[in-house]
Amino acid sequence: MPPRGAGMAERRVLWLALALLALCAAFLAWQLRAPMGFILGLRAAKLGALVCVGAATGAATILFQTVASNRLLTPGLVGFDALFILLQTLLVLALGGVGLAQLPASLRFGMEVIALAAASTALFGLLLRRDARDVTRMILTGIILGVMLRGLAEMVQRLMDPSDFAVVQQAMFASFGRVEPQQLAVSAVVLLAALAAALRMAPALDVAALGRSTARGLGLDHDRLVLVTLLLMAAMVSVSTALVGPITFLGLLTASLARQLTGSHRHAILLPAAAMIGALILVAGQFVFERLMGSQSALAVIVELFGGLLFLALVLKRRRR
Template identity: 30%
Template sequence: MQVNVQSQDVNLNSISKSSLNKSYKPIYLLTILVSISMILFLILGVNKENISYAMSQRVPKLVAIALTAGTIAFSTVVFQTITNNRILTPSVLGLDSLYELIQTVIFFTLGASSLLITNKKLNFIICVGFMVLSSFALYKVLFKSKGANILFLLLVGMIFGTLFSSLSSFMQMIIDPNEFLVLQNKLFASFNNVNVDILLIAILMILIVIPFIYDDIKYLDVISLGRDHAINLGINYDKVVKKFLVVISIFLSISTALVGPVTFLGLLVVNITRQVMKTYKHNILICTSVLVSLFTLVSGQLLIERIIKLNTPVSVVINLIGGVYFMYLLLKESKI
């Protein structure tokens, strides 16, 4: 009997190890694809004469792509787990619309030649600071009452997002046409002419935030079961959710202020990840989502900028594909 028990334990261990190896196979493949796309992005079209100039432009751009891909993918995975909904993204909190309103107000009141526009570092700090403070104020007001929940937060976020978009559209209609053309460049996500100083600030902010949330990632596996189950299993649900919402707001603010809004990137890459990775473990889901997001942005930027040679921002193409995919998800859910 003892031999049989030991043999069963060995079989269970071998099965768990084999299933774990299967889970990591797509991650290994994605890592190889991301590495190849990054190398091609850096070396394609480079020769001895322009290597120093090309690297000074491409390396900061690649770092900005990596930061954007990582923050958006992480925020979307966590947000969908908290809301228990796979067609929602953190953009429903209204931060994208708030960024658009901030930029429009600056252009409308101070003009395109203002220091808040020409100084990218100052513009970045103001946008991130205002978006994060607004999120903190919203969370503090909503979660102060005992009856508030995540659905009420989403409703308020959507209302404020619509309000911010309406105000931005109104000011854009009466703004000077020349300044409106400059404003449009700020409202489309672009990785061109990335400021190294802004990258350093963004990296520093992310490095400060990561230890704040690292130990709580394991709780996401339980939170995905729902609020009641998470509480019954000993999770301080409200505290953990508030902490994650704060981090989501910071990450989304950084990515939006760094390159501009990329509305459907998170929806696209996270749902693709959930289709490929049939697992509940969030360390695997987050890692895979970041790699898919990184591959999507790097390969998309490489295709548009180096191969097809278009001036269209990659965010426009991603939002087009993501919008179509979003409609597909809505139709799929309505049939169930």
């Protein structure tokens, strides 16, 4: 017999799916005029990027918080954005701005994804070998790593000429307007595969959320599960970051909203809910800016503002306890 409230959580996930479909239709069709095919193509590419990045960030944050055993951490908070900037800087230094521009888009995207996935798996694995339940230590370690990686990136950037530095500076901020269809297709395939694998692992993730000692006592190979989860999370975050750039606080926002709206601790509910909420936030924000306000304001800046405020609120609430 399912626990009381389980049906309500599933209905809320269904409502989230319907809301996302309606919002996507509005994003594509709002004030559509000739040439319709060309405009729909541009809108569909941007919409696909918004949905992929929001879904990947939300689901990856749920996975990271589960293996880290706390709800305040996201991949961005422990230095992933700084790692992305350093890798972009090294790539431009090695190839030059002109050489990087001459690379096929699919080859560059593949290089970025592989480098980010490998580096992020090593980074998060190093952090989680320590006591991840000590939130203060995890946050401080992440901040120190982030400062160190940014310092290395800035040191390398000082060796560049202004044109190469402009290429790096463009990559520092998330942008949904420069997405290639081939990259988007690869991102969608990787994201769907990672989400499907994570959903298959949902019962094991529910047990892992009880803590390492409890999970091992129940017969779960916790260390192997953490490794597989890190690989899935690194694939999601690497693909979304390579696609548009880093967004630090979006994951914290989506994970918190998913838990509040569903009221569930089951990963079979939390993962799709967080994925759809992340997509809803980005699509709704872009729709308001572009269609209703006619503004070109950076959506990532607004998301970071509200996500940062939420992080401060959660930290202060935890301290009061």
